[in-house]
Amino acid sequence: MSALMYTGQRTGVRVVVAGDRGTGKSTLIAAVATDAFDPNVPPVLPPTRLAADMFPDFVPLTIIDTSSSLENCSKRNEELKRADVVVITYACDQPMTLTRLTTYWLLELRHLEVKVPVILVGCKLDLRNPQEQMSMEQVMSPIMHQFREIQTCIECSASAPVQVPEVFYYASKAVLHPTAPLFDQETQGLQPRCIRALKRIFTLCDRDMDGALNDEELNDFQVKCFNAPLQPEEIVRVKRVVHERKPEGVNDIGLTPKGFYYLHTLFIERERIETTWSVLRKFGYDDDLKLREDILVLPSKRSPDQSMELTNEAVEHLKGIFRINDHDNDGALQPRELDNLFSTAPENPWSEAPYKDAAERTASGNLPLNAFLSEWALMTLLNPKQSLANLIYVGYNGSPASAIHVTRRRSVDRKRQKTERNVFSCFVFGPKNAGKSTLLNSFIGRPFPKSETIPTGERYAVNVVNQIGGNKTLVLREIPEDKVKTYLSDKTFLTACDVAVFVHDSSSEHSWKRSRELLVDVAKQVEQSGYGVPCLLIAAKDDLGAYPMAVRDSLVISHELGIGAPVRVSMKLSTMNDVFYKIVNAAEHPHLSIPETEAMRNRKKYLQLVNRSLMCVSDVLYQITVGAAAAVVGLAAYRVYAARRNASG
CATH class of the missing domain: 1.10.238.10 (EF-hand)
Incomplete structure (x- = not known):
């Protein structure tokens, strides 16, 4: 057993033990819990907890015993679904229970979609018929090849006792130091994602960036991961072992990436997988070989109308x-x-x-x-x-x-009539065949397609737009027409939008009317949500000849809503009329081009009337107050005058 302590995020391991009746499940659990053999244990034990210090990883185990009877099948299945690792037992003196592993138990786990490591345990080793001795490797190798979820096979005896603690050590190890993410049993090599993680670690440790870990870098790596230095003779021995098996793993400078990978392959082959896991976890990896959540700390409190951007420091990197x-x-x-x-x-x-x-x-x-x-x-x-x-x-x-x-809240930007953002999110609305996808293609420099290919679904296009005050990044998000209603039902949908554009085919009456409907729907949502969103109309396919009514109506509705006149473009003729500059310009002035419906204008007029009425009332009250104050002052003066006259008389 390794002396390396577990450094991951788990605080416990749940082991569920299953198997045929009479295979020794309960006796095995009782033996590891009490360190003694009891031939008269109950048929099913209550949950048993093993102390954290029982194994070197210092993580407590909870062992769940299960019944093999049909009437308790449902409860057993629920326990199996909650397991971190499953131990399936068979009896060494009952060959039929060994056969049942492949004909029932392992198939049942797959049927239940229990995707956790499995440990096969042969109990009652002391009762096996001496005439039926067999090679465990020969018996288990084809089973493990068929069922890759099997991590370990082990035989034990609770009465002898033989290898009882080892059963649960391997069960714990299968969870805390899983093999599957690191090693491919089929190819007998490291998994691609494991190699990628080790490459990052190697690169971080190769401080002089010469492509090899010299003795000093190798020693620093050892100290960081295991808090113990390597003696010079140990470094020589490591490099010699690698060179003998993988000559390209060592060069004149030190250990190469291939040598570094081979060293970890060697650890796994020699059942020291916890060594590799210790290295990975020291550099922040979780069980999926991704960085742990506690490393990826971002501001948790932000308003819906705030976004996130890279800093100048990150951009320079x-x-x-x-x-x-x-x-x-x-x-x-x-x-x-x-x-x-x-x-x-x-x-x-x-x-x-x-x-x-x-x-x-x-x-x-x-x-x-x-x-x-x-x-x-x-x-x-x-x-x-x-x-x-x-x-x-x-x-x-x-x-x-x-x-x-x-970034700063968009509502604050509107009040200050300027924004500090460098990245703008633009939602592109419009009916089918209006030219939305072609607009996105034009933005990222793709030529107008010769054949009509209409992409389906939501997509993005992003590019840098040159502005007078500095370059800005614009993100165009194409909104599918059939999803607009669903999206607008979410009151926070438009909070992520810096500017909205509405594209229509200028040669089509239907396209213009549908685009106008979408604009009105969004304008209503803007009013209801309270998050002002600048809007812009884009008349696409200008090369086809404009539909006369669409030209007039689009100018009228632009004026009524208080937004800019439609921008006429033709992607086919590459006549873009500075449309992307105008989109960014609208986003940079978040207090302008916000559509106002008739209901909103009426509401504003009403509020203005109320404000005027209040001002009039205030003026009257002021005059009354001033008059009353003058009367009081006059009365006081008269009383002073009368008092003096009486005194002099």
Whole structure:
């Protein structure tokens, strides 16, 4: 048993013991709890708790005994679903119970979708017929190959006693130091995510960035992880062992990444997996080989109309990472260079929606610096915790507060008539075939498609827009027409929106009318929510010839709602009329272009009338008060005069 103490987040392990009747479940539990053999234990024991100091990980175990009878099947199944690890017993003197492992118990766990480690335990080892001795490896190897959830197979005897504590040590170890996340039994190699985590750790320890851990760096790694230095002869021995098995694992400087990975493969093969887990947990990883939640600390208290952005410090770090990975110095990352940049993260976060294809690419499919930073801005806006985690994965070692900050409330921005935000979120509304997707494509430099391909669902496009006061990042979010009603039923939906645009096909009467309906629906929601959202109309497909009534009506409704005149664009002719600049400009002036419906205008008129009435009342009261005060002063003066006259008489 290892002397390494568990350093993860678990405070206990729940072990559920199941198996055929008479296989020794209850006797096994009683034996480990009392350190004695009792042949007369009850059929089913109550929950049994083993003290934390019984095993080297210092994590207490709760052992749940179960009945194998049909009438208690439901209760047993509920316990199995709550288990952290399942122990299934068979009797060494009853071969049929061994067969039942594969014909019933393991299949039943899969049927119940119990996805936890399984320990197979042969009890009553002392009662096995000497004539039926068999190789445990030969018997269990095909079973373990078929059921990969099996972590360990062990045989024991409660009466002898033989290997009783070891059963529950292995059960605890399977939970606290799981094998599956680190090692692939099929290939007999490290899992890809484990290699990525170890690569990050290696990179952090390789302080001089020469691609190898020298003796000093190797010793510092040992002290950090295990609080004990390596003696010079131990370092020599480690490098010799690695070199004998993996020659490329050592060079003239020291231990290479391949040698570092092989060392951990060796730990796992020699059943010292807790050593590798200790290293991973020391560097902040959880059981899924992701950074622990307690490391990813972000401001918890923020209003719905606040967002999160990267700080200048984080942006400068990302620029440095970009330059390091741009090996050919062409100002853009090739797909393999981007994959290498994220090779110390669990996976490339931009390989799937909403980040995939959300930023501008070169003709050869590479990612320029502005597009790289735009992707980070998008990730920070949508999922700041994921953004922070990936910042740390790629080498950022500052505090979370120095990487991501919370923007000022939009309601405050409206009052001050300016904003300090650098990233703006724009919701793109419009009916089908209005040109929303083409607008997004144009924003990230994609040519107008020759064939009509209409993407479905929600998507994003992000890019940098050059402004006079400095570059801003604009995020366009396409809102599917069929989801607008559902989205607007959520009163907080528009709080994440800095500006809303409404696209319509300027050649289609139906498209304009539907876009107008969407604008009115959003305007009502803006009024009800109290979060002012600037709005802008976009008349797309200007090359097709405008529908006359749409031109006139759009100007009228723009005037009635108090927003700017429609921006006419043609993506096909690349006539964009500075539309993205105008979108950002609307977002930068959050007190303008907020639509007002007739109901809102009537309400304002009513409030103005009430205010005027109150002012009139105030004036009357003031005059009355002044007159009364004058009368009081006059009365007082008269009394003084009368008193003096009487005194002189």
